[in-house]
Amino acid sequence: MANYVCPVARYTKLETNTPRGLAFIYSLVAGNLKKIDKVAVERTYQCNLCRACEAISRDDSSIPELILAARRDIVEMNMAPESVMKLKDDICKNSRLLDKDWLESAVSSAKSLPDTVVVINYESESSKKIFLLIKKLLDRGNTGCIEINIGKHPAPAAMLDELGYKQLSGTVLNNLTFLIQNLKFKKMVFITPYDLELLLKTSTVDAGLSKLVHSFEFCEGFINSEKKTPAKKNEKIIYIDSGGNRKSGKFYEIPRKLLADSAGLNIQEMVWNGKESACCGGLTLQYLYPGIFNGVISLIYGELKEYGSKKIITPCPHCIDNLKTNEDLRNNYEIVDLWEMIFQ
Numbered sequence: 173m174a175n176y177v178c179p180v181a182r183y184t185k186l187e188t189n190t191p192r193g194l195a196f197i198y199s200l201v202a203g204n205l206k207k208i209d210k211v212a213v214e215r216t217y218q219c220n221l222c223r224a225c226e227a228i229s230r231d232d233s234s235i236p237e238l239i240l241a242a243r244r245d246i247v248e249m250n251m252a253p254e255s256v257m258k259l260k261d262d263i264c265k266n267s268r269l270l271d272k273d274w275l276e277s278a279v280s281s282a283k284s285l286p287d288t289v290v291v292i293n294y295e296s297e298s299s300k301k302i303f304l305l306i307k308k309l310l311d312r313g314n315t316g317c318i319e320i321n322i323g324k325h326p327a328p329a330a331m332l333d334e335l336g337y338k339q340l341s342g343t344v345l346n347n348l349t350f351l352i353q354n355l356k357f358k359k360m361v362f363i364t365p366y367d368l369e370l371l372l373k374t375s376t377v378d379a380g381l382s383k384l385v386h387s388f389e390f391c392e393g394f395i396n397s398e399k400k401t402p403a404k405k406n407e408k409i410i411y412i413d414s415g416g417n418r419k420s421g422k423f424y425e426i427p428r429k430l431l432a433d434s435a436g437l438n439i440q441e442m443v444w445n446g447k448e449s450a451c452c453g454g455l456t457l458q459y460l461y462p463g464i465f466n467g468v469i470s471l472i473y474g475e476l477k478e479y480g481s482k483k484i485i486t487p488c489p490h491c492i493d494n495l496k497t498n499e500d501l502r503n504n505y506e507i508v509d510l511w512e513m514i515f516q
């Protein structure tokens with residue numbers, strides 16, 4: 173029943189890319205009727221783990237969890253494709269959360285204070301822009317704001333988990349917990365949602381988790397508690413949902429509330445929105461299967477052409493970076509973050 177939401181299958185039109193097709197492959201393998209072969213491995217890594225199939229499931233079954241388990245088995249059997257191993261090495265090399273010396277110096281040099289807001293950021297022009305805007309707004313109210321740049325990738329723990337390297341992903345989360353426990357801060361804001369969601373799902377320690385917030389939640393808190401009223405804008409925009417925790421309504425409700433109620437914008441919804449949204453291509457697909465990744469983004473572009481608005485809003489800079497990989501989207505649309513749309 174979930175096949176119709178799968179963006180990968182909508183693009184490839186292959187039964188073996190659908191959630192049902194993947195579940196069927198695994199049932200054959202589990203029943204010893206089929207061996208894991210090259211095609212099964214490819215299909216397993218071609219899912220972009222958008223979790224739309226899980227979100228609309230009529231019971232508590234989860235195809236994405238089966239896919240993650242299959243990936244862990246594939247890694248254990250040394251059958252991971254070269255592109256998977258290459259990406260794993262790149263994440264390990266370029267993620268500061270795996271660098272013990274960096275972690276120690278981040279804790280000792282970030283003279284953070286109990287009333288400082290710490291923004292977890294990564295190397296991206298889009299995310300830098302959002303951080304600078306948040307900092308400027310907080311500075312006006314005399315609240316300190318510092319950035320912790322974790323390196324090249326937006327969510328190394330979630331990416332390693334997606335690739336099937338659970339232990340390495342756990343190390344990143346432990347190191348993130350070390351940062352959280354050793355820094356003093358008022359709030360820690362995550363510019364992209366993936367690692368925070370994984371931490372909240374798996375953490376067994378109380379590491380000040382209640383002070384950790386997503387960028388869109390912090391935006392809502394900023395408007396409410398600091399009594400900042402955005403200027404009302406009478407403009408039509410297209411809203412594209414980010415990935416993240418599809419079981420939590422807040423991912424869909426808060427950004428819409430901010431854009432419509434607080435900023436007065438007229439939201440054009442995508443046909444595939446909320447729990448059914450295609451998301452922006454996710455975290456790892458662009459490195460593993462760029463052709464399919466481009467295909468998923470081109471499906472989004474095809475739909476956008478119907479709407480007569482040239483402004484797209486997303487709540488995550490990684491969505492902006494992914495959408496901008498498409499030349500047509502880059503040249504014909506203005507793609508901006510929630511913070512920017514509301515406060516710039």
Ligand code: SF4
Nearest residue numbers: 178219220222223225
């Ligand atoms: S997680 Fe997304 S891409 Fe993967 S099978 Fe489900 S709907 Fe398709």
